[in-house]
Amino acid sequence: KAGVTQTPRYLIKTRGQQVTLSCSPISGHRSVSWYQQTPGQGLQFLFEYFSETQRNKGNFPGRFSGRQFSNSRSEMNVSTLELGDSALYLCASSPQWDTEAFFGQGTRLTVV
């Protein structure tokens, strides 16, 4: 069974631009969550979607948003990029919303 797939793997954007990252969960998984990992703050929860509904949201500004489609695939968007948004963005999927999560390899975003 294929794992969680995130695209693209690497991305360079300019400050002020916006970016969309994509995540395809493991087949059959209905929950998708997103995390940001930086050297200074570590792994931080962004938000979680289950059956196209956002169930939980972390403490991030409104520039960070996401959505989930009917096939469980998810996207996250960051608008008005700042240098501090440079990070590894990780997506995880779960069969249900109360079980262990399986992570993808992440998208490394660099904002210049």
Added chain:
Amino acid sequence: DAKTTQPPSMDCAEGRAANLPCNHSTISGNEYVYWYRQIHSQGPQYIIHGLKNNETNEMASLIITEDRKSSTLILPHATLRDTAVYYCIVRVDNYGQNFVFGPGTRLSVLP
């Protein structure tokens, strides 16, 4: 969710058992203990989780003390590929996927 405390780093000889401790003295009755690891620049990998009974799978064993205030992850025969940061997380299992990751323990398996 309860807070966890882990040593920042540990070394282990290849082929020996690696015992990674985690303190979670404020754990509640409905909170599970999860372990993940992250090998450099990869996504975290699920290892094991448990509530109060000891658990074992193909990767590791999880020993939870009777009072549930601490636990130990055991890698029975550590290999160089087990070098990673190991995260102990405590969370309520019906509260969604918002795992709270601390700094973890950096395990170095030495040849």
